[in-house]
Amino acid sequence: MGRPSVQDQRKKEVLDAFMSCVVRYGVEGATLEHIAAQAGLKRPLIRHHLGNRKAMVLALGEHVVETFSKQTETLRVALDEHPDVRNLIEALFNSDGEMDPRINICYQALVNSIEIYPELRKPLLESMEAFYKVAIDIVLASHPKADKQACEIVAHGIINLFITTDAFVPLKPPKTWGYSSYFAALKLAETLEEKP
Amino acid sequence: MGRPSVQDQRKKEVLDAFMSCVVRYGVEGATLEHIAAQAGLKRPLIRHHLGNRKAMVLALGEHVVETFSKQTETLRVALDEHPDVRNLIEALFNSDGEMDPRINICYQALVNSIEIYPELRKPLLESMEAFYKVAIDIVLASHPKADKQACEIVAHGIINLFITTDAFVPLKPPKTWGYSSYFAALKLAETLEEKP
DNA sequence: AAATTGACTGTCAATACTGATAGTCAATTT
DNA sequence: AAATTGACTATCAGTATTGACAGTCAATTT
CATH class of the missing domain: 1.10.357 (Tetracycline Repressor; domain 2)
Incomplete structure (x- = not known):
């Protein structure tokens, strides 16, 4: 019950944005702000969906x-x-x-x-x-x-x-x-x- | 006159350290601190020899x-x-x-x-x-x-x-x-x- | 309609990184 | 020995980045 989760879909979108940023700025140069802008979301949401930086990179992997x-x-x-x-x-x-x-x-x-x-x-x-x-x-x-x-x-x-x-x-x-x-x-x- | 300059030699050493750091951390991940540690120098010296970040990357190029x-x-x-x-x-x-x-x-x-x-x-x-x-x-x-x-x-x-x-x-x-x-x-x- | 769940926002603190400047120390010339 | 030049250090300010958390809003169930 509760609000239906779009986590799976949103997570893929964020990862796709992350990918675009890595292409442009490199792994270390792809900041949360860049990714958020690319995904059209606020920065804290990136963390919400992917976790901390290490988890993000592993998820991208x-x-x-x-x-x-x-x-x-x-x-x-x-x-x-x-x-x-x-x-x-x-x-x-x-x-x-x-x-x-x-x-x-x-x-x-x-x-x-x-x-x-x-x-x-x-x-x-x-x-x-x-x-x-x-x-x-x-x-x-x-x-x-x-x-x-x-x-x-x-x-x-x-x-x-x-x-x-x-x-x-x-x-x-x-x-x-x-x-x-x-x-x-x-x-x-x-x-x-x-x-x- | 004055103290003899080792700029040319030192610059090459710093660039070599920069290169090693780029291999490990990528271009954006190679921070001044990393480079300084690799070169065995203090951080401000990196700037002294190579200038600001953009100049550094171009010099590395x-x-x-x-x-x-x-x-x-x-x-x-x-x-x-x-x-x-x-x-x-x-x-x-x-x-x-x-x-x-x-x-x-x-x-x-x-x-x-x-x-x-x-x-x-x-x-x-x-x-x-x-x-x-x-x-x-x-x-x-x-x-x-x-x-x-x-x-x-x-x-x-x-x-x-x-x-x-x-x-x-x-x-x-x-x-x-x-x-x-x-x-x-x-x-x-x-x-x-x-x-x- | 109340409750529940999750997406999403605002905001603050801690840290990392860069830029910049003043100043110290060392090596050379006169 | 004084002066000069450059390597090097200490330190501060400004900004960027991450981490964390409280709280709001939306959608669904009972």
Whole structure:
């Protein structure tokens, strides 16, 4: 009884605002005031919903990992029918709005905060491992005759090339940088083709 | 006349301490107190040597870019005699202490601060472009008959794979992650070989 | 309508951080 | 030895940030 709780929804909104602030100001630079302004709420409410600073950062970690995992799962499902390396690369590099670019930046920001918040390490590590695994599975399904180790290497390489591209976004680099990673990923994929 | 100035030397020491703090706490988390403790100095001295916060961050930017450029130049000179792609990859991935791992992390942290300190963008962009250029020149010299565009893509790819590896260091990932990037770089290099 | 529950606000205290200034001490020149 | 210059220290004021708590308002149940 009593007033119905919107805690779950509101908490997600606040975490989303937190994410935007981390992208702009970094983990330590994202103050309660910034987050509140971004979320359109008063400062004390942030604390009300997320707790003190440490709890906030850990909650952000969970949120980022959760969102990241959902994107990973979406990718897996999308390529389940036609698990082709080219489709994987297209999905990664030409996903129009499918993947939230903030996730990658936040992920890196949180990785760099591990020394202060060691609890972040495990979930961050595991979610990235899951991402790699999906890519590996797609490459393996795509090239059943190829060497397994080669497939793993190619999958890792494609993902890593994708990650770097995102990391440079705030630098507003020339488009060629992005294209190069994309074409390098394609070249990497080609190494798995049969050589007659 | 007067007491001899150690400003230049001390400034570099302070900037080095700043760099270490940025690796640990991020750009906004690296407080004057942290930096002073790291440098073994009193807090007001940091200001004395580097000026206010904005000047400090810009000075750090210059310092990181300068160090990065020196490493780039070292790489270029080291591979000038035998400009081979494999040597490039070895130099990048198996450089024992040659490359300061803090540079990469600081570089990324500064990239993420561009929105707050827009002056950082140009030097950061240019120094990375110089890094790419050295790699491209080595690949071109190594494969004079190969398609030029292909060489550029491969060079970009190798560098990007290297960068990702460094970015994950705070996550303490399994060694396989590093190996995968290394082998992916090798595979990418192989795509330039002549196909009979 | 009363009670209950939770979202939300206002406000204060404690602390952390930066900016700034006056002043001390050390090394060099004349 | 006096003067000069710069490294370094002590300390204060102003602001930003967090933490905490009391209290108001809204929505739902009984």
